[in-house]
Amino acid sequence: MLNVAIVGPGLVGGALIEQLVAHAQSSRFTTLPISVVGLINSKKMALSATSFSAASLGQWQTAILGDSAQPADMDWFANGLAGLKGATAVVDCTSSDVIAALYPKWLSWGLHVVTPNKKAFSSDLPLFQEIKQLSSSPRGPSVYHEATVGAGLPVLSTLNDLVRTGDQIIKIEGIFSGTLSYLFNNFSSPDATQTFSACVAEAKANGYTEPDPRDDLNGMDVARKVTILGRVAGLEIGIDTLPVENIVPESLRTVSTADEFMTRLPEFDSHFSDLNAKALQAQSVLRYVGFVDGVDGNSSVKLARYPLDHPFASLKGSDNIIAFTTKRFPNPLIVQGAGAGAAVTAFGVFSDLVKISERFGCTSSVDSSKF
Numbered sequence: 448m449l450n451v452a453i454v455g456p457g458l459v460g461g462a463l464i465e466q467l468v469a470h471a472q473s474s475r476f477t478t479l480p481i482s483v484v485g486l487i488n489s490k491k492m493a494l495s496a497t498s499f500s501a502a503s504l505g506q507w508q509t510a511i512l513g514d515s516a517q518p519a520d521m522d523w524f525a526n527g528l529a530g531l532k533g534a535t536a537v538v539d540c541t542s543s544d545v546i547a548a549l550y551p552k553w554l555s556w557g558l559h560v561v562t563p564n565k566k567a568f569s570s571d572l573p574l575f576q577e578i579k580q581l582s583s584s585p586r587g588p589s590v591y592h593e594a595t596v597g598a599g600l601p602v603l604s605t606l607n608d609l610v611r612t613g614d615q616i617i618k619i620e621g622i623f624s625g626t627l628s629y630l631f632n633n634f635s636s637p638d639a640t641q642t643f644s645a646c647v648a649e650a651k652a653n654g655y656t657e658p659d660p661r662d663d664l665n666g667m668d669v670a671r672k673v674t675i676l677g678r679v680a681g682l683e684i685g686i687d688t689l690p691v692e693n694i695v696p697e698s699l700r701t702v703s704t705a706d707e708f709m710t711r712l713p714e715f716d717s718h719f720s721d722l723n724a725k726a727l728q729a730q731s732v733l734r735y736v737g738f739v740d741g742v743d744g745n746s747s748v749k750l751a752r753y754p755l756d757h758p759f760a761s762l763k764g765s766d767n768i769i770a771f772t773t774k775r776f777p778n779p780l781i782v783q784g785a786g787a788g789a790a791v792t793a794f795g796v797f798s799d800l801v802k803i804s805e806r807f808g809c810t811s812s813v814d815s816s817k818f
């Protein structure tokens with residue numbers, strides 16, 4: 448059995464729980480060797496000697512992390528996990544850099560890490576390198592973070608396969624943000640009618656944005672994804688040196704809360720309408736894009752214009768599109784599909800857990816004496 452503990456059962460973590468419960472309760476599937484034994488958020492935690500039942504997991508907010516749960520203590524929690532028999536994976540579904548900084552400790556204790564949290568892989572290069580080194584042994588603890596770029600789309604696994612088989616990455620170009628894709632697909636097209644602020648509010652309501660939507664609009668979420676792709680491709684790239692175009696209006700950058708930002712955003716609708724009108728006059732649309740330059744180191748993140756017949760111009764919904772130009776693929780290899788939202792992101796995390804359970808030969812036999 449692969450023991451699983453979920454840190455941060457919010458939007459994505461909650462969707463992962465729903466998918467695990469639905470899978471366990473469906474007679475269509477063979478039982479997976481995955482057993483949820485721990486949940487923790489910033490206030491409460493629960494760690495079980497045996498797997499939580501599908502019924503109690505389905506009501507985790509009341510049945511597991513309700514009033515009677517213990518106060519959260521991450522050290523105690525991780526220590527308990529490290530003492531379990533068999534393979535154990537910690538699934539970090541927070542967006543916290545404090546939690547991300549714990550991965551080296553967890554890995555050194557033999558815990559696997561699975562996460563959609565971009566922080567560990569896009570912040571300080573030494574943290575990324577330490578995590579890479581600690582997870583490099585074929586039979587040792589592993590780190591899977593497919594959902595950090597393109598949510599559930601096979602972006603990092605494709606890049607890893609290209610790199611590991613000796614292809615040369617020339618360029619990776621794409622729309623890497625579900626929020627900004629949704630925003631510009633709906634706002635910047637010849638037949639669009641919605642205001643910029645209304646599109647941002649919809650992206651937030653659909654669960655595409657970061658907890659604070661300014662982290663999407665300021666380009667940092669895309670910058671993190673470009674950094675992750677660059678590093679996986681072998682470049683020593685960092686968000687500090689990457690040119691990033693911030694589209695948050697100057698006077699909204701310092702407002703104290705995300706709610707205040709959302710309330711004041713309509714004041715700037717005419718600014719964005721002007722930008723859009725100029726693009727449309729030139730028979731083009733606005734798209735927010737990222738570039739990883741595998742040759743000259745000219746990676747960047749920016750708002751750009753694309754002609755109406757360009758593949759980026761006809762994107763729909765929250766789709767991401769990622770084009771890998773390599774020595775073997777001079778006509779780019781393209782990955783496209785929904786790139787944000789709880790269900791598709793949880794799918795990316797779930798499939799990483801399945802990969803770990805297969806890689807480490809976990810079986811479905813029940814082990815009731817875990818501690």
Ligand SMILES: NC(=O)C1=CN([C@@H]2O[C@H](COP(=O)(O)OP(=O)(O)OC[C@H]3O[C@@H](n4cnc5c(N)ncnc54)[C@H](OP(=O)(O)O)[C@@H]3O)[C@@H](O)[C@H]2O)C=CC1
Binds near residue numbers: 459460789
């Ligand atoms: N939404 C999407 O489409 C995508 C999201 N992601 C990434 O997935 C991650 C989760 O996003 P999302 O589910 O939307 O975020 P939410 O804000 O909905 O959930 C975050 C969870 O983390 C918990 N948390 C925060 N800090 C801590 C802490 N220090 N210790 C323990 N728990 C903590 C929160 O608990 P509490 O309520 O107690 O604070 C909450 O349960 C982020 O890193 C995001 O970038 C990646 C790809 C796509």
Ligand SMILES: N[C@@H](CC=O)C(=O)O
Binds near residue numbers: 663
């Ligand atoms: N806020 C992000 C979520 C996934 O990484 C996005 O919009 O793409």
